[in-house]
Amino acid sequence: xxxxxxxxxxxxxxxxxxxxxxxxxxxxxxxxxxxxxxxxxxxxxxxxxxxxxxxxxxxxxxxxxxxxxxxxxxxxxxxxxxxxxxxxxxxxxxxxxxxxxxxxxxxxxxxxxxxxxxxxxxxxxxxxxxxxxxxxxxxxxxxxxxxxxxxxxxxxxxxxxxxxxxxxxxxxxxxxxxxxxxxxxxxxxxxxxxxxxxxxxxxxxxxxxxxxxxxxxxxxxxxxxxxxx
Numbered sequence: 630x631x632x633x634x635x636x637x638x639x640x641x642x643x644x645x646x647x648x649x650x651x652x653x654x655x656x657x658x659x660x661x662x663x664x665x666x667x668x669x670x671x672x673x674x675x676x677x678x679x680x681x682x683x684x685x686x687x688x689x690x691x692x693x694x695x696x697x698x699x700x701x702x703x704x705x706x707x708x709x710x711x712x713x714x715x716x717x718x719x720x721x722x723x724x725x726x727x728x729x730x731x732x733x734x735x736x737x738x739x740x741x742x743x744x745x746x747x748x749x750x751x752x753x754x755x756x757x758x759x760x761x762x763x764x765x766x767x768x769x770x771x772x773x774x775x776x777x778x779x780x781x782x783x784x785x786x787x788x789x790x791x792x793x794x795x796x797x798x799x800x801x802x803x804x805x806x807x808x809x810x811x812x813x814x815x816x817x818x819x820x821x822x823x824x825x826x827x828x829x830x831x832x833x834x835x836x837x838x839x840x841x842x843x844x845x846x847x848x849x850x851x852x853x854x855x856x857x858x
Contacts, residue, residue, distance in 0.1 A: 671858060679693075679849075685844075765788070788831045791826055827847070
């Protein structure tokens, strides 16, 4: 859902700006309603490259994420039809920046991030009822020893494996500044997962018969410096 939202918002924003003759895209500040979106930093540095494969409805999607421990931003790269896009989620500026490079040139757009939404997975439908957490046998993924959990309530069943053998964690990705609460389902049911990094997760909606399981799996994790300017 996050991936689809990112793609749709980026496409909508790009279309909107192109229709204006690309006026103001590089002005450094963009307005959204009464709120101003700050310009992106000139430089973003990353230490980890996290490759994820998502399988849903028998279709697979590969995503490349970039993280740096203790920083309030994360990156994601996509490449479709010869157009390269690098997204920066800057939580401190509460903005998402889309840097697009294609045959016609380069451009960037900015979109406001609503960090206080009440519709995120941790605070809305996933917490309608209490979960039962079951420990699963440890599993080795990409050479890392992973702890396993099965998290289940009357509607959802999640199977997740995470490791604490790498230098990044849920906290680094979701809550680097420590100013915001981490997802309540994590802190409430298994606090040790906050210091781990998810390498596999499968979700099943038990109430929808036509719902197909969604699987997310890390297929490669490198400690690799990546600079984006």
